[in-house]
Amino acid sequence: MARVLEVQGVSKRFLGLLALKEVSLHLEEGEILAVIGPNGAGKSTLLNVISGLLRPDGGEVRLLGRPITRLSPEARTHLGLGRAFQIVQPLPELSVRENLLVGALFGKPGTSKKAAEAWVEEVLALTGLEARAEAPAGELTLLEDKRLELARALATRPRVLLLDEVMAGLRPKEAEEAVALVRRIRDSGVSVLFIEHLMPVVRALADRVVVLDHGEVIAEGPYEKVAREERVREAYLGRGA
Amino acid sequence: MRGILGLLLLFALLPFLPLGAWGAFLLDVGLFILLFTALALSWDLVARTGQLSLAHGAFFGLGAYGAGLMVPHLGTLPALLLGSLLAGAGALLLGSVTLRLHGLYFAIASLAFSEVLRTMALKLPFTGGPIGLPVPPPFGGGWPLASYYLAFAVLLLAVALSLWAERSSFRLAQAATRQSEAVARVLGVRVVRVKLLSLLLGSLVAGLAGGVYAMKALFLNPYEAFSLGRAVEALVIPIFGGLYSTLGPLLGGVVLVGLEQALRLWIQEGYLVVYGALLILAILFLPRGLLGLLGGRRG
Structure with a gap:
């Protein structure tokens, strides 16, 4: 491998x-x-270097x-390379969908707006954030924040x-769901x-x-x-x- | 959008409205509103990336001196263009050395930039130094409304740029850069490029406004052209009207510049005291500016 x-x-x-x-x-x-x-131990430092x-x-x-x-x-x-932060850092004045759109648009240069928008819908569905797509990212619960953090990293197509x-x-229970989600992400390549x-x-x-x-x-x-x-x-x- | 179009239409038609004895005064007020609102929009364009610019007075001054020095040789429009490009060159110089700085540090660097330029305008052999520089009116003075419509064209350009930045994906790049640079970068946003482009576009508009101002004022001196007061006005208007939007600075410019000119007329001594007091009240009670009153949303 x-x-x-x-x-x-x-x-x-x-x-x-x-x-x-x-x-x-x-x-x-x-x-x-x-x-x-x-x-x-240096774990976050390691991620910051990577x-x-x-x-x-x-x-x-x-x-x-x-x-x-x-x-x-x-x-x-x-x-x-995609990265989700430990301390959740939403872009608070943007909606959940716009947060993902930043990653989808700029994560891979040359991505068209249409392709980015379609991909964002897929990521929203995958991470269970569809119902909160229009919510300002500054107003999410902790669980939703964590999902956003993961979804946003995923939006860059890492x-x-x-x-x-x-x-x-x-x-x-929430951690179990998150474990399943990470497995799905791995299975997608x-x-x-x-x-x-x-x-x-x-x-x-x-x-x-x-x-x-x-x-x-x-x-x-x-x-x-x-x-x-x-x-x-x-x-x-x-x-x- | 309708508000923006309405205001622009009002300014386009202002010279033809039956204003009677007040006509000449109102037209002058209108011209200053146009120029300083364009300057305010050009400042907001930079603020959208989270950079607090105190260099907009300097961009304005560069445009004013550039255009003022070139008008006798090249004619009105090329001189305006050169003044604007001079401001743009200044912005690229400032930006390439400082845009890795954040917020307040950039503000201090941009303030220092303004001071250096004022000193240069005072000391360079061809600027007229402290005595000042006479500037001919646009197009040889043959058309009285020329400076008004030049100012209108500058505002149109500022509004067009601002609307483009608001409606294209550039808005997301700017907003992400402003809200967290680290997150923006990890999401793939080229933040230095976004900041530099915003500063360049802002400075080009500010330089144009300065050039038209020079041809209206007919006389420049370094203290006036590079005044810190201008840089402060450029940031007070968007804060008062509503940051990170097109309509906010437009409304702010109409109300604040109009108010300033009117107060200057009514209360010759101490109009700035009243102006300042009104600003403090606005900041206390309208934390999101005039747009907050209208229920506008930031983003």
């Missing part, structure tokens, strides 16, 4: 703090990969075989989708890398898990294997647990 996303030896330093220390990982085509780790909101101090990021380390976030989106704790704050704190979600969704601690990859593999590893348990529960 082809590697659609590759992170090679990426480091990122904030003042004195080494947030990422030569992190390497990859995402296979059609795979759902979870990146987990305790708070402050999506281009932060420049790494060293290392390389490749998307569909192309180096993208020096590209702007918008150029990465044009090449097929090949690789980065999800930053999109399940946080959801009730178990999108490879998914997601960050998550909720272990039931990780177990249910991830084909493979990468564990970060203090900016380093400390374990990698299927959920069952990773969860048994001593270093992982220590990272989560502290030494001596």
Whole structure:
């Protein structure tokens, strides 16, 4: 299988703090990969480096075989990278439909208005937001916000989708629905890398898990294997647990 | 839309309305309304990307001096065009170094830009320096209504650009850039390009307004042409009328510039005090401007 996303030896330093220390990982085509780790492990920093909101101090990021380390976030989106934020950031003065339309119109340059509008209708249906399409994005419930975040990333027609704790704050039933939605997205041909704190979600969704601690990859593999590893348990529960 | 057309029609016909003894005064008021409303719309065009420009006084001044210096050599329309292009060149220069800055930082940089240009207008050998620059009227003064209709044409252009930006997909690019740059970029919006294009279009209109102003005022000096007061007026009008729209700045321009001219006539000393007090009241009680009264929606 082809590697659609590759992170090679990426480091990122904030003042004195080494947030990422030569992190390497990859995402296979059609795979759902979870990146987990305790708070402050560097997960969101990693996503920001991949999506281009932060420049790494060293290392390389490749998307569909192309180096993208020096590209702007918008150029990465044009090449097929999608991103949903942890802290939901709706464009509050636009309606839900307009929020998606931004992604559909500008996510791939040269998309006609008609094609973008048709695609937005599909995404609205897929994410269950049809009934709220005209609502101002600033007036959504938390659940709807989360769906919008996912839908908007999807609207850019990504090949690789980065999800930053999109399940946080959801009730178990809602999280289950979201898990099913992410599976549908994968089945439509999108490879998914997601960050998550909720272990039931990780177990249910991830084909493979990468564990970060203090900016380093400390374990990698299927959920069952990773969860048994001593270093992982220590990272989560502290030494001596 | 009907409101916009109605206002434009009123301005098109103003010189032919039976205004009696007030005719000449009202026509002058109308001309200033046209120019400063065009300037306000050109400011709003930039504000829609979330950039607070204090450089619109400078674009206006560049257009005024550019046109004023060229009119004797090239004639009216080429001079206006050159003045506008000069303002556009200034905008590209300012934008290429500052548009990576956000909100307030861009505002400060644009203020500094205005100060530099005023100093240049004072010191350069061909601008007339502090003494000022006499400017001939448009088309050699042969047609009394020329400056009025030139001002009308500038406003038409400003309205057309504003409507285009409001109705095309450019609106979504601008709105996304304004509401969150990070989100806009991740959604694929080329934010620097959107901001630069908005600033360029805005500066071209502001430069045209300045050029027509020069031919109406017949005399320029750096303090007046590059005044910060003009930059402030350019932003007060849209805020008063309703931001991020075409109708808002139009309404704001008619009411505020009209009011300013009328107050100047009625209360010669201290009209600015009354003007300021009215503005404060408007900001306190009409947070979304005049458009808020009409139930207009922002976006």
